[in-house]
Amino acid sequence: MYVETDLPSGNLIEIPQGFALTSEVPSGDSNIIFSYYINYDSSKFEFPLHFPHGTDTFKIIVPEGSGKISGERLSFDKKVDISEKTFDEYIGNNYAKGEYLNMEMTNIPTSFVNKLSSSLNFQVINLVVIILMVNVIIIFFILRYFKNNSKKNATH
Known part of the structure; x- marks a missing residue:
């Protein structure tokens, strides 16, 4: 004041x-x-x-x-x-x-x-975050698989 x-x-x-x-x-x-x-x-x-x-x-x-x-x-x-x-x-x-x-x-x-929080539907945000996390995990395991495969092929 x-x-x-x-x-x-x-x-x-x-x-x-x-x-x-x-x-x-x-x-x-x-x-x-x-x-x-x-x-x-x-x-x-x-x-x-x-x-x-x-x-x-x-x-x-x-x-x-x-x-x-x-x-x-x-x-x-x-x-x-x-x-x-x-x-x-x-x-x-x-x-x-x-x-x-x-x-x-x-x-x-x-x-x-306040504008952002009142305009967003947090259920949709949760769904998007879950989908993104699942995609990151899948990509991680795919990359790990190809990396391990390339190491096995290099040793044979």
């Missing part, structure tokens, strides 16, 4: 659920930028984001093609270009103190290993 803010220092601590503010948020506008790296094993992810102090505006950006985001009062806003990469920006407004944004991310690309 990475967190950056314009709040006075010492206000953020990391907790198992993410991060928490340890002191009051001063009145006025404040910005908190955070990023999570999350391991996932399906094309769907649910994230209950809590706003203990509420917020007027919440924005989230995800790399283009990384999935779709939905949640209470959260909608797609625009495409954003940052450092030659395109991101989808979602925006939510007017979250009261203590409210949750039950965010759901869908259509997340799965890893190559």
Whole structure:
């Protein structure tokens, strides 16, 4: 997890659920930028984001093609270009103190290993492996037979 803010220092601590503010948020506008790296094993992810102090505006950006985001009062806003990469920006407004944004991310690309394992029929793979092993054994014994025959013919 990475967190950056314009709040006075010492206000953020990391907790198992993410991060928490340890002191009051001063009145006025404040910005908190955070990023999570999350391991996932399906094309769907649910994230209950809590706003203990509420917020007027919440924005989230995800790399283009990384999935779709939905949640209470959260909608797609625009495409954003940052450092030659395109991101989808979602925006939510007017979250009261203590409210949750039950965010759901869908259509997340799965890893190559997950795609491969879900698309393969392992019974077929087992059959192919068995056939290959039997062929290797047969070839081994054929080569051994011809090698022994050539030695016998050379000694006669």
